[in-house]
Amino acid sequence: MEFFGEVNIDWLGKKWYFLGFSLIFSVAGLISLLFWHHLPLGVDFKGGTLIYLKFEQAPNYARLQSAADRAGLHDVNIVRFGHPEDHEVIFSLPQRETKETSLDAPREAIVRTLQQNYMHNGAANDGKLDLDNATKGSLTDFLTKTDPLHLANPAVEEIQYPQIADTILNYRDKVKDGLIGSFSELNGKVEPGVVSALQQGAYLSGFTVRNTEIVGPQVGAQLRQKAIFATLYSLAGMLVYLWFRFELIYGVAAVVAVFHDTLITVGAFSLTNREMTLTVVAAILTLIGYSMNDTIVVFDRVRENLKLMRRVALSDLVNKSINQTLSRTVLTSGLTFLTVLSLFLFGGEVLKGFSFALVIGILIGTYSSIAVAAPMLVAYQDWRSKRGKVATLPAGKKAKA
Amino acid sequence: MRKNLTGKTILIIAILLVFIGGITGIPNGFSPAALKQSITDRIHLGLDLSGGTHLILQVMVAEAVGSTTDSDLQRIITDLQTAGATGATATKPQPKTEPQIITITGVPLDKDDAVRSALEDQFSAQYAIQSGANNSYTLTMKPSVVRDIETRALDQSRETIYERINRLGVSEPVVEIYGPGTNEILVELPGIEDPGRVRDVIQSTARLEIHEVLGGPYPDQPGALQANGGTLPPNSELLKSDTGSDTGGQYYLLNRIPIVSGTEFRDAQPSVDVNGRPDVSFTLTTAGGDNFYKYTSANIGKSMAIVLDNTVREVATINGAIRDQGVIEGGGISKEEAQNLSLMLRTGALPASIHFLEERTIGPSLGADSIRHGVEAAVGGLLAVLIFMLIYYHSAGINADLALILNLVILLGFMGYVGATLTLPGIAGVILTIGMGVDSNVLIFERIREETRAGKSPAAAVDQGFAHAFQTIIDTHVTTIVSAAILFLFGTGPVKGFAVTLTFGLLANLFTAVFVSRVIFEAHLNRRQRGEPISIG
Numbered sequence: 017m018e019f020f021g022e023v024n025i026d027w028l029g030k031k032w033y034f035l036g037f038s039l040i041f042s043v044a045g046l047i048s049l050l051f052w053h054h055l056p057l058g059v060d061f062k063g064g065t066l067i068y069l070k071f072e073q074a075p076n077y078a079r080l081q082s083a084a085d086r087a088g089l090h091d092v093n094i095v096r097f098g099h100p101e102d103h104e105v106i107f108s109l110p111q112r113e114t115k116e117t118s119l120d121a122p123r124e125a126i127v128r129t130l131q132q133n134y135m136h137n138g139a140a141n142d143g144k145l146d147l148d149n150a151t152k153g154s155l156t157d158f159l160t161k162t163d164p165l166h167l168a169n170p171a172v173e174e175i176q177y178p179q180i181a182d183t184i185l186n187y188r189d190k191v192k193d194g195l196i197g198s199f200s201e202l203n204g205k206v207e208p209g210v211v212s213a214l215q216q217g218a219y220l221s222g223f224t225v226r227n228t229e230i231v232g233p234q235v236g237a238q239l240r241q242k243a244i245f246a247t248l249y250s251l252a253g254m255l256v257y258l259w260f261r262f263e264l265i266y267g268v269a270a271v272v273a274v275f276h277d278t279l280i281t282v283g284a285f286s287l288t289n290r291e292m293t294l295t296v297v298a299a300i301l302t303l304i305g306y307s308m309n310d311t312i313v314v315f316d317r318v319r320e321n322l323k324l325m326r327r328v329a330l331s332d333l334v335n336k337s338i339n340q341t342l343s344r345t346v347l348t349s350g351l352t353f354l355t356v357l358s359l360f361l362f363g364g365e366v367l368k369g370f371s372f373a374l375v376i377g378i379l380i381g382t383y384s385s386i387a388v389a390a391p392m393l394v395a396y397q398d399w400r401s402k403r404g405k406v407a408t409l410p411a412g413k414k415a416k417a
Numbered sequence: 418m419r420k421n422l423t424g425k426t427i428l429i430i431a432i433l434l435v436f437i438g439g440i441t442g443i444p445n446g447f448s449p450a451a452l453k454q455s456i457t458d459r460i461h462l463g464l465d466l467s468g469g470t471h472l473i474l475q476v477m478v479a480e481a482v483g484s485t486t487d488s489d490l491q492r493i494i495t496d497l498q499t500a501g502a503t504g505a506t507a508t509k510p511q512p513k514t515e516p517q518i519i520t521i522t523g524v525p526l527d528k529d530d531a532v533r534s535a536l537e538d539q540f541s542a543q544y545a546i547q548s549g550a551n552n553s554y555t556l557t558m559k560p561s562v563v564r565d566i567e568t569r570a571l572d573q574s575r576e577t578i579y580e581r582i583n584r585l586g587v588s589e590p591v592v593e594i595y596g597p598g599t600n601e602i603l604v605e606l607p608g609i610e611d612p613g614r615v616r617d618v619i620q621s622t623a624r625l626e627i628h629e630v631l632g633g634p635y636p637d638q639p640g641a642l643q644a645n646g647g648t649l650p651p652n653s654e655l656l657k658s659d660t661g662s663d664t665g666g667q668y669y670l671l672n673r674i675p676i677v678s679g680t681e682f683r684d685a686q687p688s689v690d691v692n693g694r695p696d697v698s699f700t701l702t703t704a705g706g707d708n709f710y711k712y713t714s715a716n717i718g719k720s721m722a723i724v725l726d727n728t729v730r731e732v733a734t735i736n737g738a739i740r741d742q743g744v745i746e747g748g749g750i751s752k753e754e755a756q757n758l759s760l761m762l763r764t765g766a767l768p769a770s771i772h773f774l775e776e777r778t779i780g781p782s783l784g785a786d787s788i789r790h791g792v793e794a795a796v797g798g799l800l801a802v803l804i805f806m807l808i809y810y811h812s813a814g815i816n817a818d819l820a821l822i823l824n825l826v827i828l829l830g831f832m833g834y835v836g837a838t839l840t841l842p843g844i845a846g847v848i849l850t851i852g853m854g855v856d857s858n859v860l861i862f863e864r865i866r867e868e869t870r871a872g873k874s875p876a877a878a879v880d881q882g883f884a885h886a887f888q889t890i891i892d893t894h895v896t897t898i899v900s901a902a903i904l905f906l907f908g909t910g911p912v913k914g915f916a917v918t919l920t921f922g923l924l925a926n927l928f929t930a931v932f933v934s935r936v937i938f939e940a941h942l943n944r945r946q947r948g949e950p951i952s953i954g
Contacts, residue, residue, distance in 0.1 A: 068783070070782075124613070151611045152608075153611065153614075154611075185781070188782070189468075189780070189781040189782040189785055190781075190782070190785045192782075193782050193785075193786065194780060194781075194782030194783075224780065224782065225778075225780060226779075226780045226782060226783040227777075227778065227779050227780055227783050228776070228777060228778045229776075229777045230775065230776040230777065231774075231775050232773070232774040232775055234475070234774050235473060235774045235775045238599070239909075242907045243907070245907065246903050246904065246906075246907035246908075249903050249907075250899070250900055250903045253899045253900075253903065254896055254899065254900075257895065257896060257899065261892060294908070294909060294911075294912055295842055295911065295912060295915075297912075298842060298904055298908060298912045298915055298916075301900050301903065301904050302849065302897075302900060302901075302904075302915075302919070304900055305896055305897035305899070305900030305901070306853070306897065308893075308896040308897075308900075309853075309856075309892075309893035309896060309897060312889065312892045312893055312896065313860070313889055313893065316888060316889045316892065320885075340867070341863075343863050343866075344856075344859050344860055344863040347809070347859045347863070348852075348853075348855075348856040348859050348860075351801075351802050351805060351852055351855050351856070351859070352849070352852030352853060352856070353852075354798065354801045354802060354805070354852070355798035355799075355801065355802060355848050355849065355851050355852035356798075356848070356849070356852065358794050358795075358797035358798035358801060358848070359794045359798065359845055359848050361794075361797075362790060362793045362794040362797050363790050363791060363793075363794040363845070364786065364787060364789075364790030364791070364794075366465070366783075366787055366790075366841060367790075367791075367841060367842070367845060370842065370845060371845070374849075
């Protein structure tokens, strides 16, 4: 089975269409970055507090907002997270309310307020153990104090109750995704005495903290710097490697193509109002590598053909090289795209930004090898011949086939 | 021409077994449950998959410099007294902002030479000594010495924090110095979802010191200033007493230089007082005990204050000489607080205080969720690629699929052996390896097709295909690995996990796509007649 047999498309002839296409997207991205959405920064880079909460039932945003107000946090942003059936919510507080001397304060305040004010029978349950938010330590303490199995022997209690706590918590976290509906669900998993002790002495607040990220202002600035340096070093490294394996112009053309890809991808984040986090930067660095790959495959073929076909005009030769590698290019991009698409669809919320960057990056990376790097090579060549210099594109330092 | 493949085949099978061993370790049995158990034992999960707490702390190393200059200052004062230089005062003009500078003023003319030579004898190694107007001297600690103290403070903080966390019973804690030159420490505690208790244990410097009381109690700061003629004497400080105790909320004027400092405490244990309420009993080191004995015997009737973290815990009158045993009154603390306090005192005082810069807590339910999503995405991607290769390349597709599966086995096995940590982006790295790894095979197969179209025999086509594609494969893999290396250097934990899996995956791919695929092709060619075309779609 073959998608592309003998192909003969004039790629370089279409270069003005490509340029137009690239310009539209680059400029749109730039305008959005500068004037519209700018670049939304994740908590990694701008600092602040993010608290991810999951609720048993659909959360009432107005009541959540007033609960936050009562906790003394007035600048809270409450948004829905993930699929609606998951009932997940993010509380985000800006960096101002996140002081380094008491990083934990906002989170503690929110959890306490929700326990008291938001959930049913909040006030009545004050002092009891909240099984939805219990840690292994607090659950074991509860069991040891109430001693539902009447062990009355501290040495035995020290062994038995932590194990029972483990069973309950594993059920809560791994099977039930963090929230238990009612105590009766534990019947059959632990002894009946334990279940009735819980029914009397504990309650279920109906919400749980899934994740918190608290980043002080110092760290945010450090990470921003690191991200920029990493990108610059990456580009420099590629340039050097390509200079070494080919010639400088190949390196420059490849770097320009990669720069174009990065700009469009970051622009896409701005246009779709998605946040830039550390993992997204990792994805961007990966797609830099990927786009280089693609460009190298074409350049390798160009180099080979330069030795074999000495009398062919450069633009024809480059066209031929692209056509020869087209099959491989489309296939590889297609396959990698399939895997990344799988990640985007099934990989969960945490990796959404990451997989989005890769999805866009792979498409644009493939496009740029044909539409940006190759034409640049030919353009440089034409420029050199116009200035009267030798009209053959250097084929590279190493005389290998 | 038949090629002898036995050696190569044995090598491949051996590698396969070795790396499967890396994934499962030596299992206790071969049932699915036992295998699953040994896999989960081997693979080390990152914090974002196992749940837990991640903290970044900064050590305020300037405070350690301050402590050292404080004790040097004490020596100078004593020396000035023994030299009989009455009227001379030594102090730190800016103790908080410039802890490394000590000034001496008012040295009487006749003692000037003696004082100068004494200073140079004892301090010229660590301080730059400058003389100024009116017989004054300024000692500035040398920058290399300052750096030395700061580095030691950072290292000691790291060790002390590690000790404290260890005694909390956390499994596999990570406490390491983070980032060059920023005096930061990274703490990762898998499975701990209650960072509050951990922070309490880490953050309190538990700096216990005993100071001489110069004046007080005063109801507030202005009152204290008034009682002392509008200003505070040199080398003194005004500290508040603990609001929890009976005489709480009042201010005491203390000598800033302690009689007994934190490092001179040898042991501390929780105990109970005569009323059965929790308190903490402590023991000093021999040297500390000697100093304390000297001080208390010479100052009977005076008051001293026990200061914990810059708060006055209690004030006691010296009734007799005390050597090395004492008690800190609980003042109503709970049993757990008494245990925490003794733990902090026992594991050594932190040389400087700690600020928290970053905290992330991942709940265990989110961790389990992430694992599930990651595995689903990986399986989905893998299946899509495997099936596609079969459809597009027919029998050669089986070749690619086998190479790909071996690639993944080597990747995971290698991670098992090295003890690398698997994070959620790491799983994404495995998924990317699938996509980019199969690229190598695509390159080779497309080339083989091309050579066949150009009329070469199957054996020659395979030969040429591998030869030409090899260069390109090396180039593409190297550039991606360079990206990954930079990510590893600059990235944080989860991103490092991604860089690691991607790099190992691509390295393994060099082996499987080139060597293993080649062997499979040649085995295939061996079975066919010469010139018979191979099934490559």
